[in-house]
Amino acid sequence: MNYNWNWHIFLEPNPMGTGTYLDLLLTGLVVTVKVSVLAWIIALVSGSVIGVLRTLPSRTASWIGFCWVEFFRNMPLLVQLFLWFFVLPELLPRSAGLWLKQLPNAPFWTAAIGVGLFMSARVAVQLQAGITSLPRGQKQASTALGLTTVQTYRYVLLPMAFRIILPPLTSEFLNTIKNSAVAITIGLIELTGEARSMQEFSFQVFEAFTAATVLYLLLNFVVVTAMRFLERYVAIPGYITGK
Amino acid sequence: MIEINHVNKWYGPTFQVLKDCTTSVAKGEVVVVCGPSGSGKSTLIKCVNALEPIQGGDIVLDGVKVNDPKTDLPKLRSRVGMVFQHFELFPHLRIIDNLRLAQEKVLGRKSEDATAKGMKLLERVGLKEHAKKFPAELSGGQQQRVAIARALAMDPIAMLFDEPTSALDPEMISEVLDVMVDLAREGMTMMVVTHEMGFANKVADRVIFMDRGEIVEDAKKADFFGTPRSDRAQKFLSKILQH
Amino acid sequence: MLGNFDFDVIRRALPYLFLEGMRFTLTLTALAAFGGLVFGTLIALMRLSSYKVLGRIAGFYVDFIRSLPLVLVIFWFYFLVPYIGQWVTGASRPITVGAFASSLITFIAFEAAYFSEIMRAGIQSISKGQPAAASALGLTYAQSMRYVVLPQAFRNMLPVLLTQTIVLFQDTSLVYVLSIPDFLGAASKVAQRDGRLVEMYLFAALVYFVISCVASFGVRRLQSRIAIVR
Ligand SMILES: Nc1ncnc2c1ncn2[C@@H]1O[C@H](COP(=O)(O)OP(=O)(O)O)[C@@H](O)[C@H]1O
Ligand SMILES: [Mg+2]
Numbered sequence: 001m002n003y004n005w006n007w008h009i010f011l012e013p014n015p016m017g018t019g020t021y022l023d024l025l026l027t028g029l030v031v032t033v034k035v036s037v038l039a040w041i042i043a044l045v046s047g048s049v050i051g052v053l054r055t056l057p058s059r060t061a062s063w064i065g066f067c068w069v070e071f072f073r074n075m076p077l078l079v080q081l082f083l084w085f086f087v088l089p090e091l092l093p094r095s096a097g098l099w100l101k102q103l104p105n106a107p108f109w110t111a112a113i114g115v116g117l118f119m120s121a122r123v124a125v126q127l128q129a130g131i132t133s134l135p136r137g138q139k140q141a142s143t144a145l146g147l148t149t150v151q152t153y154r155y156v157l158l159p160m161a162f163r164i165i166l167p168p169l170t171s172e173f174l175n176t177i178k179n180s181a182v183a184i185t186i187g188l189i190e191l192t193g194e195a196r197s198m199q200e201f202s203f204q205v206f207e208a209f210t211a212a213t214v215l216y217l218l219l220n221f222v223v224v225t226a227m228r229f230l231e232r233y234v235a236i237p238g239y240i241t242g243k
Numbered sequence: 244m245i246e247i248n249h250v251n252k253w254y255g256p257t258f259q260v261l262k263d264c265t266t267s268v269a270k271g272e273v274v275v276v277c278g279p280s281g282s283g284k285s286t287l288i289k290c291v292n293a294l295e296p297i298q299g300g301d302i303v304l305d306g307v308k309v310n311d312p313k314t315d316l317p318k319l320r321s322r323v324g325m326v327f328q329h330f331e332l333f334p335h336l337r338i339i340d341n342l343r344l345a346q347e348k349v350l351g352r353k354s355e356d357a358t359a360k361g362m363k364l365l366e367r368v369g370l371k372e373h374a375k376k377f378p379a380e381l382s383g384g385q386q387q388r389v390a391i392a393r394a395l396a397m398d399p400i401a402m403l404f405d406e407p408t409s410a411l412d413p414e415m416i417s418e419v420l421d422v423m424v425d426l427a428r429e430g431m432t433m434m435v436v437t438h439e440m441g442f443a444n445k446v447a448d449r450v451i452f453m454d455r456g457e458i459v460e461d462a463k464k465a466d467f468f469g470t471p472r473s474d475r476a477q478k479f480l481s482k483i484l485q486h
Numbered sequence: 487m488l489g490n491f492d493f494d495v496i497r498r499a500l501p502y503l504f505l506e507g508m509r510f511t512l513t514l515t516a517l518a519a520f521g522g523l524v525f526g527t528l529i530a531l532m533r534l535s536s537y538k539v540l541g542r543i544a545g546f547y548v549d550f551i552r553s554l555p556l557v558l559v560i561f562w563f564y565f566l567v568p569y570i571g572q573w574v575t576g577a578s579r580p581i582t583v584g585a586f587a588s589s590l591i592t593f594i595a596f597e598a599a600y601f602s603e604i605m606r607a608g609i610q611s612i613s614k615g616q617p618a619a620a621s622a623l624g625l626t627y628a629q630s631m632r633y634v635v636l637p638q639a640f641r642n643m644l645p646v647l648l649t650q651t652i653v654l655f656q657d658t659s660l661v662y663v664l665s666i667p668d669f670l671g672a673a674s675k676v677a678q679r680d681g682r683l684v685e686m687y688l689f690a691a692l693v694y695f696v697i698s699c700v701a702s703f704g705v706r707r708l709q710s711r712i713a714i715v716r
Contacts, residue, residue: 002579003569074698079670079691086683140294141331141390145345145397146321155344159335174553181555185662192558202529205565212558220553238379239334 009204010211021198022211028194029215035111036177042116043176047123052153065124067103072121077182081114085186086171111183111190119176126168130161163234170227174220191215244270244305244432245291249301252286260286261297262456268401273433275443278453284436285328287453288403291434292323305400321349324394324402328410330386332378338365338389339374342396347407350397357396366394368422384415391422401432408439435445438483444468452476496689501678507672508693510586514658514668518593519651526551526592526601527636544602551599554661562572563592564664585666589658604646608639645709646672652701656694669693 009028010022018024021145030195053063072080085107089097103109143149164171181192189197193213244266252261260283268274275364276284289295290302307319308311332341344362345353352360365371366455368388370381378386387407394402395412404423408416420442427433427446437443441462443450450467452460460467460476468474527540532544551559567588568580575581583591620630637681640647659670670690677686 002572070699071695074695074702075658076659076670076693076694078659078662079687079694082674082687083691087687090684091417135329135331137327137329137331138333140289141325142293142333142345143329144292144320144325145393146315146317146319146349147345151348156347160333163335178555181557182660184557192555192561195558196561199561199565209558209562209565213554213562216555216558217550217553229673234430236335236379237377239377 003206005207006204007207009198009202009207012202014198015201017170021186021202021208024194024198024213025191025208025211025215028189028191028212029219031188031194032177032180032190032192033106033219035108035115035180035188036173038112039114039116039119039180040173042113043119043123043172047120048127048158050120051125051127051131051151052158054124055087055131065128069121069124073222077118077179078185081110081183081186084114088122094140107183107186107188110186111180111188115176115179115183118179119172123169124170127161127166130165131157133164155172164226165235166231166234170224173223173227177216177219177223195197199206244272245286245434246303247291247300248302249300250287250290250297250302251424252290252295252297260456261290263460264300264453264456266451266458268432268434270432271430273427273431273435273445273446274449274451275449276434276436276453277312277440277479277483278431278459279444282453283456284360284453285405288325288405288434288436289454291403292325293322294320317349320398320480321345321397324391324397324399324406326387326390326394326404327409328406330383330410331381332386332393334378334388337374338370338376338381340380341389345393346396351403358390360396361392364395365389367387367395368392373417382415383411384418387411387415387419391419391426395426401434402426402439404433404435406436406438407435408437437467440468440480454479455460492685495680495682497687499673499686502676503669503672503689507667507669510667510672511655511658511669514586514589514593514661515651515655517590518597518658519654521590521594522597522601522654523605523647525598526603527605529598529602530605530609531631533602534609542658546598548599548602551596552603556596556657557663559596560589560592560660560663562586563595567591585661585664589661589664589666593654593658597650600650601647604643604650605639607646609635611642612638641712645705645712648705648708649702652698652705655701656698659694 010025011020014021014024016024018027050065050068053061054069056062075083089100091097092100100106108220110228138156139152142152147155180188180190183190184193184196191212195208198208198211202208247264247266250261250264251259251314253259254421264283264287266274268468276288287294290297291303291304291309293314297310300310304319309319332338333344336344339358339361342364343354343357346357346360347354362371362374363464365374368391370385370388370392373381373385373389378389381389391407407423408419411419416439420439423433423442424446435442435447447464450460450462450464451458452467452473454475459473462472468480529544529548532540535541535546567583571577571581571583572579616634616638617630620634621627625633658668661668662671662674665671673686673690677683680686
């Protein structure tokens, strides 16, 4: 391969005047982390609500849950981001649309909300599966004690369901991080984006992508390790989770 | 105390699980319900505290109509204790917290009162020293005794048991039955689905025999064990008494 | 607002969108699914083989690819493939690879990691008695895999494989980052040219939505039919 490797490139100043190329990539990493965490919070909250709706006996509730999941699952994430970023402001009343377009950091917020909603469908499906995997008697026992439906979910079903789905939730969080890279298409300069700009400025394409790759692997490692600790922390003595 | 009048219930459009069931349990009375598997015993007992809705007839509990839409069901359910075949302790809560949950969330008792009450009942079922353990760390018989204590912690006016010993290993059955016998002798109103004829013999006032959704026999204990009037009950009795 | 929604823009673009864009998308999806399945199965066999080293390599590949965003992988291969081509052909300069070939290689490499996990689960779900019975009949390892284990694993996993293919179909839209005219790329091109972003993106979303919905509905029916047969 006649490619001129130059690993020192990371210590050379970047043309943006924001320090070295390494600084550039680390800035991207921070954006990736921020956008992923925000998206994950959105996914977790809305996905949990929808997941619960899908397990309620009410027809209306499960229908709403069904529509939500199908809507966000059956369109490419990229297309969804385009809808929020390019289409939504045009469909709103003029002043609201203008306000949206001029929002500082619009790509960031769009990415967080767009990726969050996209992932919420997956969280909802996981949580629904977790709740339905619990013995039916749990809900009956808690109802028989006089707990309301809200209390039953809050104190009995959800604590168990979330414990059970912790491993799949870990991979969904990792997916959220990976999916945040799609936001490069609406102009968010996160880790992949910074690697791309480093490649364009310095022509050291493989160094740039190698660094981004390493940083993604590192991020993965941190998340997986943290989740292992969380799993151990919430594990119930004597209780064997079905594998 | 419990009045069941001409109750009809369907699962789905065609399957009638309860057919014109009528019976009652007076204050302080112990009624044993038996019958072949699938005859609707669990369904009947779950209708009493409205865990299952009914489509025809009436159920009145201590003067309150259960199947009245205006009835405050959580409040009503909190006054009736229920014990399940598979215990249904909440696996993520310590034993004492299993006993505290509904006391605090439904009855609004203060934490220290709920704990004191819980400890008293655990002592009564002989499990005081296990208060800090999790359900999965206890044997089946111990778990079922905790479940009984959990129900008693609500100061119920009546207790419903759905095959409380049929998921237990033989050597653990008596420790649970002993608790139930004590309860019966103290004058608790009890409706007990069980095949333990020894228990019925000892403390039951009446025995109900169900088959295919119908109450076939509803007799004083002595009459039932003396000469059951129906063939079906006779056959059933001879089958379970063989062992 | 929707008042000046221009349906005619969509109508005029239809031939381009479908004959060029959608054809690219569907061809890429089909070929990548096929290639991903073939290589994914090979990787799964490597992971399950008794040669520890092979298993390690396969496992490393799968974990590695699955840790990376698809967008980054697309960039990687876009720049890497010309060099690999040069190395393979012994040319003196990095060779030029067309947009289609580049994306196809990317998606096969990427999807192979995901398909391999599905096939691995499928193979592991087959009872140990099956290969044992096959070798008792005198079949070699390769034969028992080829004629006994893999067909069953494939059939059991068909719904999951098809669901993954629907995900792949949606993911191909990411070739947008290479300015390749797949379906979304074509829609985007028209959108920019005519200044009709609302119409074109809404239409693209609708098309993806309908195709994915119909396909996953089909998979669900297939799944319930397989469940009955078993
Ligand atoms: N949730 C349900 N949906 C439909 N059928 C049910 C349901 N629960 C119970 N059944 C059916 O109703 C009949 C009576 O059930 P059950 O009351 O549990 O009987 P038993 O407790 O006497 O064994 C059985 O045929 C059972 O299959
Ligand atoms: Mg029963």
